Amino acid sequence: MAASLLALPPVSDAQPAKVPRVGFLLANSASNPQVQRALDVFRQTLRELGYVEGQSIAIEYRSAEGKPERLPELAAELVRSKVDVIVTGGGGPPAQAAQRATRVIPIVMSGVADPVAAGLVTSLARPGANITGPTGISDQLMGKQLELLREMVPKVTRVSVLWNPTNPGNIHQLREAEKAAGALGMRLHPVEVRRPGDVDTAFVAIKGQRAEALLVLLDVISYEQREKIADLAAQSRLPAVYGHSAFAEAGGLMSYAANSSDGPRGSAIYVDKILKGAKPADLPVEQPTRFELALNLRTAKALGITIPPSVLLRADQRME
Secondary structure: OHHHHHHOOOOOOOOOOOOOEEEEEEOOOOOOHHHHHHHHHHHHHHHHOOOOEOOOEEEEEEEOOOOHHHHHHHHHHHHHOOOOEEEEEOOHHHHHHHHHHOOOOOEEOOOOOOOOOOOOOOOOOOOOOOEEOEOOOOOOHHHHHHHHHHHHOOOOOEEEEEEOOOOHHHHHHHHHHHHHHHHHOOEEEEEEOOOOOHHHHHHHHHHHOOOOEEEEOOOHHHHHOHHHHHHHHHHOOOOEEEOOHHHHHOOOOEEEEEOOOHHHHHHHHHHHHHHOOOOHHHOOOEOOOOEEEEEEHHHHHHOOOOOOHHHHHHOOEEEO
16 A cells, blocks of 8 residues: 555646736727737737737737727726736827836837837836837838828928827927928928817818818827818818828828837737746837838829829838
8 A cells, every 4th residue: 555655646736827917908999990900910929929818828908999088097907907917009198097007017018109208218228117118100200201291292381280289199299290391391280189079170270271281190089080080181182191001091191100010019029028027127119110101092083193103102002
C-alpha cells in the first residue's frame, strides 16, 4: 500500500491562469461600419499575437454612441470592473475620460492629435504615467489637406473650418492649419461646432463668410454628423477636405488621414506589451507614418470639379 501511494502523482496546488481583461472605450457607435472594421483589425492583430478572445483574453466594450458626455461614466464602469488595460478609440475625449477615471490601470489611447498638449503624456518619447499608444495625427497633416484643396481648386483663398474648441486635438489642428494656410496664401475662417445641433447654424455662418472651400477637423461630433456635413457642403457647392475616409464614404469630396488600420493594429501591439509586463510610462507614443487619400468621384462631378491626374493617381480609395 505504501508503495502504491508513493507511485501516485502529486496533487497540484496550481490555480488556473488568470485571463487578462481589456476594456475598450469607444467615442462612436460600435455598430458603425468604420468602427467595426477598426475593431476587426484590433482583434485580428491580437489573434496574430497568440490571443484567443474568450479563452486567453476577454474584451469588454463601452460605447458613448457619439455622445461625449457619456464617456466619464463609461470609463468609470470599466475601472470598477477591474480590467487590466483600457483601450480608447475616437481621439482625445475618451482618452481624457479614461485618464480622469484612473491613474493606475494602463491606458492605450488611439488617434489623439496632441497628447502632450492634452495633458495625457509628458512627452512622446517618455509618456511618464499610465497612458501611451499610437497617435493618428502628424504636424504635417493639416498642411497636406490644404495643399490638396489647392490642387483641386487652384484659385481658392477663403477656407472655412469646422472645429470643436472643446476638443484639445482640434485646437492643435487649427493652429497647425493656420500655419500652413499662411504659407499657401489662404485665409481660414473657423466656425464652431460644439454639439450636433450646431451644424446647421455653422453652415449659415459659412455662407456669410463667402467661403470657397471647407476644412472639417475630425471630432466625435463631426464624425457622427458626417453625412449631414457632406450634404450641406454639397448643397453649398463647397469643395471640402476631411480627416477620415468615412467622410468621403458619406459623400464628402475627399479625405486625407493616417492609414485607418495602423491605429487599431498599433493599439493591439501596445496591449500585448503591457500584458507581458511593459509599463506605459516607458513605451513611446508612436506617430503615423502611412497616410491615405480617399476621393468621392461622384461628388467631384456634382461640384463640377475635374480631378487633376496627379491627385487621382495618388488616391488610395475612389468612391464612384
